[in-house]
Amino acid sequence: MIGALNIEDLSLARGDRLLFEHLAATVSAGEAVALTGANGAGKTSLLRCVAGFIRPLAGRVTFGGADADEARSAGLHFLGHQDGLKGARTARDELAFQVRWTGGDEASLGEVIETLGLEALLGLEVRKLSAGQRRRLALARLIASPRSLWLLDEPMAPLDAARREMFGALMADHVRRGGLILAAVHDPLPIKARTLEIAG
Amino acid sequence: MTGVGVLFRRELSLAWGKGGGPLLALAFYAAVATLLPLAVGAEPERLKAVSTGSAWLALALASLLSLERLFERDYEDGALDLLALGATGLETICFIKCLAQWLANGAPLALAAPIAAIALGADPDLTPAIIVTALLGGLGFAFTGGVGAALSLGSRRGGVLIAVIVLPLFAPPVIFGAGALEAFASGLDGRTGLSFLAAYSLAAVALGPFAMAAACKNALS
Numbered sequence: 001m002i003g004a005l006n007i008e009d010l011s012l013a014r015g016d017r018l019l020f021e022h023l024a025a026t027v028s029a030g031e032a033v034a035l036t037g038a039n040g041a042g043k044t045s046l047l048r049c050v051a052g053f054i055r056p057l058a059g060r061v062t063f064g065g066a067d068a069d070e071a072r073s074a075g076l077h078f079l080g081h082q083d084g085l086k087g088a089r090t091a092r093d094e095l096a097f098q099v100r101w102t103g104g105d106e107a108s109l110g111e112v113i114e115t116l117g118l119e120a121l122l123g124l125e126v127r128k129l130s131a132g133q134r135r136r137l138a139l140a141r142l143i144a145s146p147r148s149l150w151l152l153d154e155p156m157a158p159l160d161a162a163r164r165e166m167f168g169a170l171m172a173d174h175v176r177r178g179g180l181i182l183a184a185v186h187d188p189l190p191i192k193a194r195t196l197e198i199a200g
Numbered sequence: 201m202t203g204v205g206v207l208f209r210r211e212l213s214l215a216w217g218k219g220g221g222p223l224l225a226l227a228f229y230a231a232v233a234t235l236l237p238l239a240v241g242a243e244p245e246r247l248k249a250v251s252t253g254s255a256w257l258a259l260a261l262a263s264l265l266s267l268e269r270l271f272e273r274d275y276e277d278g279a280l281d282l283l284a285l286g287a288t289g290l291e292t293i294c295f296i297k298c299l300a301q302w303l304a305n306g307a308p309l310a311l312a313a314p315i316a317a318i319a320l321g322a323d324p325d326l327t328p329a330i331i332v333t334a335l336l337g338g339l340g341f342a343f344t345g346g347v348g349a350a351l352s353l354g355s356r357r358g359g360v361l362i363a364v365i366v367l368p369l370f371a372p373p374v375i376f377g378a379g380a381l382e383a384f385a386s387g388l389d390g391r392t393g394l395s396f397l398a399a400y401s402l403a404a405v406a407l408g409p410f411a412m413a414a415a416c417k418n419a420l421s
Contacts, residue, residue: 048420048421051281051285052284052285053281053284053420053421054421055421072285073285073286073287074287076285077285078281078282078285080278080281081278082276082277082278082281083277083278084274084277084278084279084280084281084282084283085277085279086210086214086273086277086279087277088214088217089210089213089214089217093210093213096206097206097207097210098282100203100206101203101206101207101282101283101286102282102285102286103287
């Protein structure tokens with residue numbers, strides 16, 4: 001369980017381009033933070049840095065005293081622009097894999113299928129799903145595998161109004177139970193969230 | 201089922217599933233074996249002399265075919281991000297992927313190798329030796345090939361780059377494997393070549409995943 005996310009004096013660069021310097025922020029348990037900024041400001045890079053994929057130029061990311069490797073392998077979900085789903089496999093197989101890989105079990109799988117309304121999609125190959133349906137399938141692992149920190153990159157983009165509302169309710173529930181959310185967005189999050197702007 | 205188990209099952213299903221899988225490698229292997237008599241001449245004695253070596257060369261080339269898919273698709277569709285954030289280390293993930301690659305491509309090719317070699321004139325008595333050397337060599341191809349596939353992640357024309365990186369690494373198993381078969385065919389003791397082949401392949405199994413994991417981490421950054 002991650003109690004807090006601390007970003008301390010962080011500077012990030014991609015290649016020769018400096019994205020931002022001396023960024024400091026804290027996301028506490030039970031809090032959602034909307035990461036805003038212009039295209040290319042470094043929102044996605046910050047999320048990838050927190051996830052441990054990108055090494056910062058300076059500064060560090062800590063997880064409220066938890067071991068960073070352990071926090072990353074068992075305490076956070078990262079949902080980027082790409083969903084990691086395999087087009088040639090059925091939604092059922094991919095859902096089961098993603099949920100089990102991230103630590104979820106059979107019981108939670110059944111529950112999340114109902115919550116996200118995925119029953120009708122399960123027999124279809126992933127390649128035959130729309131962007132919104134794929135996103136719902138990818139969101140399932142967030143709910144079925146209990147990890148406290150959600151790193152989301154434009155999570156609402158492919159969802160229709162009804163699904164946005166539903167996902168908003170799920171995010172609100174996660175925060176209410178002490179979870180943390182750091183989401184890169186262009187549109188406001190549908191829940192109460194503090195804004196952290198990346199100046200770029 | 202553990203995380204390792206579900207990943208292994210998924211990798212096998214992806215390797216066997218749509219997009220060619222072993223059938224593509226087998227068809228390529230058969231095509232190379234069929235073209236050979238057209239290139240070197242159809243005289244049985246000439247073909248017999250090159251049968252085992254040619255079968256091994258075709259095996260190495262056919263093993264290259266599916267390497268581009270080993271990591272590249274996971275890298276492009278975000279699956280590598282997901283895998284990297286699981287409880288299983290990237291080294292183990294790379295090991296599982298290569299093992300599945302070997303079972304789905306290397307093993308069928310090893311079973312087909314005697315057919316091609318015998319069709320080209322090799323002694324049918326060599327069948328067990330051909331299968332054993334091809335299985336061992338295929339293991340080496342999968343794990344050294346995995347290193348090339350991981351190193352080429354994110355590059356343009358990754359397939360060509362993989363071939364350039366990997367073909368020199370394929371040279372030892374081709375030399376040891378074909379050499380062992382040549383020795384068996386001549387009535388000599390081929391166990392030395394077989395031992396070197398096994399040592400090379402096992403070293404690739406032991407060390408390759410660490411190199412692949414480092415290359416994957418670099419690509420993800």
